[in-house]
Amino acid sequence: MKDNIFAAVGRTFLEAVGFMGSVAIFLFEGLVQTFASAKIFPRSLRQIYVIGHKSLFLILLISLFCGMVLGLQGYYTLIKFGSVGFLGAVVSLSLIRELGPVLTAIMLTGRAGSSMTAEIGVMRITDQIDALDVMDINSMSYLVSPRLAASLVSFPLLTAVFDVVGIVGGYLTGVAMLNMNQGAYFYRISSSVSMDDIVCGFVKAVVFGLLVTTVCCHQGYYTHRRRDSVGPEAVGNATTSGVVISCVLILASDYVLTSIFL
Amino acid sequence: MASWDIRFDRLQAGYGERRVLTDVNGVLPGGAVSVILGGSGCGKSTLLRQIIGLSKPMGGSIVIGGQDISTMDRKAFRRLRRHMGVLFQDGALLGALTLGENAVLPLSEHLSLPKDLLRREALRVLSMVGLAEFIDYYPNELSGGMRKRAGLARAIVAEPRILLCDEPTSGLDPITAARMDDLLLSMHRHYPDMTIVVVSHDLDSLERIAGHVLVLRDGVSSFCGKLEELRKADDPYLRQFLRRDAGEVNDCGAQAMDGTVAASLKRWLES
Numbered sequence A: 001m002k003d004n005i006f007a008a009v010g011r012t013f014l015e016a017v018g019f020m021g022s023v024a025i026f027l028f029e030g031l032v033q034t035f036a037s038a039k040i041f042p043r044s045l046r047q048i049y050v051i052g053h054k055s056l057f058l059i060l061l062i063s064l065f066c067g068m069v070l071g072l073q074g075y076y077t078l079i080k081f082g083s084v085g086f087l088g089a090v091v092s093l094s095l096i097r098e099l100g101p102v103l104t105a106i107m108l109t110g111r112a113g114s115s116m117t118a119e120i121g122v123m124r125i126t127d128q129i130d131a132l133d134v135m136d137i138n139s140m141s142y143l144v145s146p147r148l149a150a151s152l153v154s155f156p157l158l159t160a161v162f163d164v165v166g167i168v169g170g171y172l173t174g175v176a177m178l179n180m181n182q183g184a185y186f187y188r189i190s191s192s193v194s195m196d197d198i199v200c201g202f203v204k205a206v207v208f209g210l211l212v213t214t215v216c217c218h219q220g221y222y223t224h225r226r227r228d229s230v231g232p233e234a235v236g237n238a239t240t241s242g243v244v245i246s247c248v249l250i251l252a253s254d255y256v257l258t259s260i261f262l
Numbered sequence B: 001m002a003s004w005d006i007r008f009d010r011l012q013a014g015y016g017e018r019r020v021l022t023d024v025n026g027v028l029p030g031g032a033v034s035v036i037l038g039g040s041g042c043g044k045s046t047l048l049r050q051i052i053g054l055s056k057p058m059g060g061s062i063v064i065g066g067q068d069i070s071t072m073d074r075k076a077f078r079r080l081r082r083h084m085g086v087l088f089q090d091g092a093l094l095g096a097l098t099l100g101e102n103a104v105l106p107l108s109e110h111l112s113l114p115k116d117l118l119r120r121e122a123l124r125v126l127s128m129v130g131l132a133e134f135i136d137y138y139p140n141e142l143s144g145g146m147r148k149r150a151g152l153a154r155a156i157v158a159e160p161r162i163l164l165c166d167e168p169t170s171g172l173d174p175i176t177a178a179r180m181d182d183l184l185l186s187m188h189r190h191y192p193d194m195t196i197v198v199v200s201h202d203l204d205s206l207e208r209i210a211g212h213v214l215v216l217r218d219g220v221s222s223f224c225g226k227l228e229e230l231r232k233a234d235d236p237y238l239r240q241f242l243r244r245d246a247g248e249v250n251d252c253g254a255q256a257m258d259g260t261v262a263a264s265l266k267r268w269l270e271s
Helices: A002-036 A040-051 A053-081 A084-125 A128-134 A139-177 A182-192 A195-221 A231-261 B044-051 B074-081 B099-103 B105-110 B115-128 B144-156 B174-190 B203-209 B227-232 B236-242 B259-270
Strands: B006-015 B018-028 B033-038 B059-064 B084-087 B162-166 B195-200 B212-217 B220-226
Touching: A002 A139, A002 A195, A040 A053, A040 A084, A040 A139, A053 A084, A053 A139, A084 A128, A084 A139, A084 A182, A084 A195, A084 A231, A128 A139, A128 B084, A139 A182, A139 A195, A195 A231, B006 B044, B018 B044, B018 B212, B033 B044, B033 B174, B033 B203, B044 B059, B044 B162, B044 B195, B084 B144, B099 B105, B099 B115, B099 B144, B105 B115, B115 B144, B144 B162, B144 B174, B174 B195, B174 B203, B195 B203, B212 B227, B212 B236, B220 B227, B220 B236, B227 B236
Parallel strands: B018 B220, B033 B195, B033 B212, B084 B162, B162 B195
Antiparallel strands: B006 B018, B006 B059, B212 B220
């Protein structure tokens, strides 16, 4: 029995290490092809449209409500301590350092990451990726690199949109609805947010973008190697895995990055 | 390179630990239409994947045009593979591209050609397969047979020396299947030097197109030669296969349905 438990733990550990190694190699290959491919620009533009433009409305909606909730919660918490003037600082720092990059990445995982996995997974099970290889077209360069490049652009830009709209949401609750002083709200934002906070938020957005795109593309690309299922079911399972692993990695890497930047 | 024939010598191949092909020997001659024939699960598609380099042999060798691909480095094999066109089972067209873009994908990816020239090329190959009017359609707007024909157009756009077709008539009605066979024969007439290899278990297609046949049985090549020689072969399995004879069939041993299940089923059917 003891042997079985140790064997199971060891197997799981080895599989996890193997998976991380495979994802790391996949990311490396994808980045190499990003710089080696001559047609990366037009393909990336299309992916920026898919990842960025098509997710914009969702990000606007989520960020507005997120900022409004932060404004509401912050107002009633700060008022107990007579510090309601700091609402602008609370909303902006929470958004720029943490909630902006994390929530944007999680939303994009659900919106764009899942579709990347499903699209590439279907291409894998219908021989389309094999067809690319046979035509001597590098499938990494054709499918993965444009998505990586697009993520490097889209994730920080959408994070910036999230931050700005979230701050507007906080303004709507704090100033427009609860009659807080408008000058105090914006003064606390400008006095408390430093360039380091903004850099921290953007670095997180870039890292999350790379993580989400790599994991989701990896899951789709190796759909045929799944041991739990085959065919369309494998595509479904790969999509679920892509989203779950991405979300866990976003939160885990957020902790690491926050501890580095503090 | 003189002749683009494909030679197998004690080839073994499979997936992971499982060997699907255990001993394949024979030659598919250059400039001929050859059919790789065999029952379901005998390793036909595995053999095709070996030829196009999607899997590595576990043993033995494959020699294409005088070059042993099992010992060839990746770069050299990629150069050799440029001379191959492949028609996958369902066409394997890229869903995000139109038929025209799919048809000229090998050209648009590897050559710097103007768009109007690429469109003319797309029209040329699509008209060869009777799909010129569908040049701006997407693959999901077409029937299975049309997708296969479009896949064939893409496979021949770079005028390859070897054309490989994976079950081109499977899933097609008899008329569409016959048209597909005629299309392959027409390709053979247009490109007499092209080695055409068709993986199939369709006996009608075999009769119509094959000049040469390699028969696989349980991962072993049981026959390799001309179609006429196959017809005269004494091997009981080959004769049985060509006659579509099921052989000794075990009785299915039908038993009466459980009474409770039968009663429930009856109630449901009558409800």
